Each structure stands twice: as structure tokens, then as C-alpha cells.
Amino acid sequence: MREHTEAIRPPRALWVTFELGRPLGIPDDPDFQRRVLRATAELLERTDGPLIADYPEEVAEEADFTGWACPINLTPQATGTLAAEIDRLATWHDQSVARTGRTTVGVSGLDMPAAGALLSAALAGDLPPAQTLKEAVDDLRAYYLEAASAFPDPGTAKKRKAWLWDETVFGKALLDLQPRLAASEHPQHRILGNLTLIPATERYRLAKK
Amino acid sequence: MVKRLSDMPEVEAHHLRRIECPTFDDTLALPGKPLSQRRVALISTAGLHRRGDRPFRPGDGSYRVIPAGTPARDLVMSHISVNFDRTGFQQDHNVAFPIDRLRELVEEGVVGSMASMHYSFMGAFPPDAAEPHAQHLAGLLKQDAVDAALLVPV
Known part of the structure; x- marks a missing residue:
């Protein structure tokens, strides 16, 4: 955050306007990333700090694909x-791993059916420790979004995130789980429910329920 | 690499405004070796670690070690926040942890060399929780002959 950087006064900082989570700007664009990193490293040569230098390049929003639709019907009514x-997405996740050579799933140590079972049990009233649940949910979120990136017409990351919340049983499960966590007697469950389960940009969905 | 609160959804900006944020008065940009002679380490706050390392927990001010040769397929992220994009990292780790780009700048001679170890914190902790770990890490960076650290937040 610009405001926090201005308060902390680090010796040298490069200000970029890219989406949070993408400090180097654009995935799979080595030239762009190299320019950002070089601009950052070259600040080391300056001795007029504390300073905040503005990076001149911006990233345009990803081009949208009108008519994007999930190629397999994952609406809650259809999958049950x-x-x-989770099982139906496995082949798409395999495609993603084959294409990229990696997955970011694997924080919880659970396989995806087990992570799903943990979430289902939580919904049924059997709340596991907050950290265990958080790791399982984050792994599932990564699994869903990586799987969706391998769809024949994957659309933009923004579309895929909307898909997760609009059209999946998983997204609905998280929204259903939130009030249970928020009402828990355990502070860690309440932190999860109130802060680290539903992104701020999606919390309006709770009010609609 | 930082953004503005006015770009955020209000609920998120409100939360970020309340975060404890000390002002330091001794942060001079001191002169050093030319960049082409510097040994550089990356320090991320994205909650990155190798698969199998301890995931980060709320308030966790400690760091995880990422050896320079860590394959991208071994990197995972356990940041507690859900309010930043992870799909970029899922697609290409370099967009959050530019280890391959740093290696290229070394090969081009722009940067002198790369540290043998790089590090990640999970950038959601009270400053006091991280201070002893940061002090310890500063000593380790010196042992690795590192003379510049690039802090890469998310």
C-alpha cells in the first residue's frame, strides 16, 4: 500500500499499480517482469532515500471473452x-498440471476428496480446528482455479473467480459455512469466518443469502 | 511494489487502515557496491514455502527458507489473507517470486550474484511478532555475503 509505505519510510520503494498478488505485473511475461525487477534493483544505486519511485508501466485488465461459459455443467443443481x-474437476486439474508442470495445491497435506470431506463435515456441524479447515479450503480453492484454467476456453482469471462463487457447490459451501464459523465459541473459527474465508470483494454475497 | 488504499473495496481498505504501521526515522538509503557487484536475496511476504514445510498461521511473524534451486513445482502459498489474487502465482510463480528473473539479471551481468537462500514471510503479522525473526535473518544474510535484499510484497 502506498499509504503504509509512506508511513514506514523504507530506504527505497518502487510503486506499481498492478493487481495485489501480482507484484511483477503479468504472469508468463518474462520481459515485463524483468523490467519491473530491474527497475527495483536499480533503486539500490540511489542514495537520496527514503524514496518512493513510481513505475511507469501499467497493466491493462485482461481481455474478456464474451459468452464464456464453463464447458462442463457444474451448477449446484447439476452436480449435487x-x-x-471435486471428482469431476480432477481431469481438468490433471490437464493443468500437465501443462504447467506444477500445482500450488499441497499446503494441507490432504488429497482433494479428503479436503472436501472435511469441509462437508464442517457444514454438518463438526467443525475441525480452524487452521486445518483453512488449509483444506485454500487447497480446494487453488485446485478449483487451477482446474478451471485448463478448460478449453478458460476466460480471464476474473471470470474464473466469479465462476467459483457463482456456479460451484464449493463456493456455496463456503458461503454457508461462514455464519457457523462467525458464531463459534472459538476465536480462531471467528477469525476464519470473519476475515480469512471469504474475500472482501465477495462478502456482499453473504448479505444476499 | 505497493498500491493505494483508494483502489481497494472499502471494507478491505478499512481493515488495512487499521493495521499497525510504525514509522521509522533511520532508513537512509546508504551507498553501496555497484549493482553489478551485489549479491542479492529475495524476501517475499506472500506466505511462500516449499510443499511440506510448516504452513503459516495467523499472526505468524516467522519466515520460511527457499533455497535458490527450489523447483517451482515445490512452491506453495499459505498466506492467511484471501484479499489478493493467487491465480497469477498459480500460473507463473515469477509474478510473485521473481527467482527466474533474478537469475537472468545475474546471467546478463546486471546483478552481481544471487544469494544461496531466499526467504518468505507471511505479510499479516504484528510488527513485534516478526522483529526477532527479522533480526536473526539479517545475520544469516550477512553470513551468505548478501549485500542487497529485494522485498517483494503481495
């Missing part, structure tokens, strides 16, 4: 259960 949805 979370377990079935």
Missing part, C-alpha cells in the same frame, strides 16, 4: 454434492 464436483 461437493464430492462429485
